[in-house]
Amino acid sequence: MILQQLVNGLSLGSVYAVFAVGFTLVFGVLNVLNLSQGAVFMWGAYLGLEVVGTLALPLPAAVAVAFVAAGLLGVLSEWIVFRPLQRRGAHRWMGMVASLALARILIGLAQEAFGTQVVRYPDSAMTMASLDILGARVQLLQLVALAAALTMVLALGALLRLTNLGRAIRTVAFSETVARLVGAPVDRVRLATFFVAGALAGGAGVLWSLVFQSVSPFMGDAILLKGLTVLILGGLGNVLGALAGGLLLGLVEVSSVVAVGSGYRDAIGFGLVLAILLVRPTGLFATREAKRA
């Protein structure tokens, strides 16, 4: 049973991690909190569903479409919310509130387009496959989720460390003014960051809907709160911390069900945030170097 719960916690946590990595990237690089991320996650799930359901294309196509489309939604949030506000010299709190408004608009549009009832991805050999490992039942999809979380974080890490774009992103993260002075293409870097964050949210949306078989216009609200929790756990803007924080939150939620009782699941998850903020406000995994991107 312990092993099974470990599997449960890790697969839940890996979806949290994929979502939170994008979330924390935007925060780390641009120092803004994009609260439309949950709605982008939900749109990723629906668009993927349209691809496999209405268009009857295979699952990888759904992931690809969700990835790109959600990335573009991320870009959209920069174009219509964050950039105009920044140009007007608005306080960054304004961006946060405006992104919340964008989230409500996206949710409203989804309600109109897809209805408010819960739907799910069609069954396929891949969604049904599972294997027994030492008495624990592991779904293939749970392994996929975990692999996806690790791959995405490694890929993002490589992007940030090894490429010119990565260097530019880190420069912008250090200081936008400095980046402009040294000639880094700040506007393009911002767009790229929003695209990557949106794409990760969309990918997480498809993963989530595959693992838990539930798609609804309101699915982004819960994960947005979990994403904020992971952000605090892992340290604001810390990509590796987001991965570790996501997995940790999944495990904490599952163990609170096991050890304390299912009624306290969220209370313990969010209680952890409070405790961390009081004891170690930079997050569990924060170091000076890794603090921002």
Added chain:
Amino acid sequence: MTDAMPTRRTALALGAAAILAAGPARAQAGRVARIGLVQSTTGGSAALYGTEQKQAIELAFDEINAANTLNGIRLQALHADDGADRSQTVNIFQRLIRQDKVVAILGPTLSNSAFAADPIAQAAGIPVIASSNTAPNLTRIGDFVFRTSVPEDQVFPTVLRYAVQKHGVKRVALIYGLDDALTRGAHDVQKKAVADLGLEQTGIESYQRGDVDFSAQLTKIKARKPDALILGTLAEEAASILRQARQLGFDDKVVFVGCNANISAKLFELAGPAANGIIVGAAWFAGYDSPRSRAFVEAYRKRYGSTPDIYAAQGYDAAYLLAEAIRRAGGADSGRAIRDKLAGITDFEGVLGRFGWSAERDATVTPKVLVGDGQARVFVTAPGA
């Protein structure tokens, strides 16, 4: 929205006024029994239930009038929409009783509205029959308040008894939604039924609205090896629980016992074959095999082009019960006489089956035990129920 609301209200009020003005003019030489029909046809999800009931009651009235079973008395429905807003319900009750001089009221749609408005009818001596109010203690408002809607606590014990007899269930686990009045209410009823039957309870798990991952709770439940898992959940959540339990390798012998809210096409859509064998109970379902029920479903489909739901069936029975009371009272002049005759009905054969009243004026109907057929995606009568 704020601009549109008064306009829509006004339009409805004008519409209602027009109907009321036309009413007396249409009345023929024969006697007319005016019945208030208070069902929400606007106001969110309540409108779904309200519309079903309104349609079924109007169908019943037309059938009764056409058959002339009331010795020349014609039933006339005065429909008013309260928009699922209880202050509107109060206004409507006052108007129906004082101005329109109705002799009885069928409705209102929501329990909340009933608690606000039924006392007015009680004070005026006008009988009220609800067909979708399921809140506990509703009929304690007074002796003029009846209902044909059957609350969970009259259905679930029968369902659980069936699971015990048919599947030898001894140890049970329960799971329910912590923050929803409906699922909590169902859970309370289920817990009591488990205790009343003397079953061993091996654990209670819960979740919060919006949760879609139940694997931690289900893993915990699985380790305790229950014979049955009892669901105090909405249909979407029940579907996820059924699927995830199968994925976690629950023993095929474990019986899943659901609540009223699980009786939904959505359950099959989301759970697929995993919904096979789930046991639920209902006062009525569209496939109920009795001559009266079949005739009702057919007549309703013919007139409205859709299959009636349980609220329609309960509304239809309420209309026929009221007609029967008026027939026995020999007229529609006194609310008190109609109430007394209504309370005296013990052997009514309705769409829901054999019908009577409890001491509290709740409907007493034999619940039907149903079992999910995941392939055909419908509930069917449980074998040997």
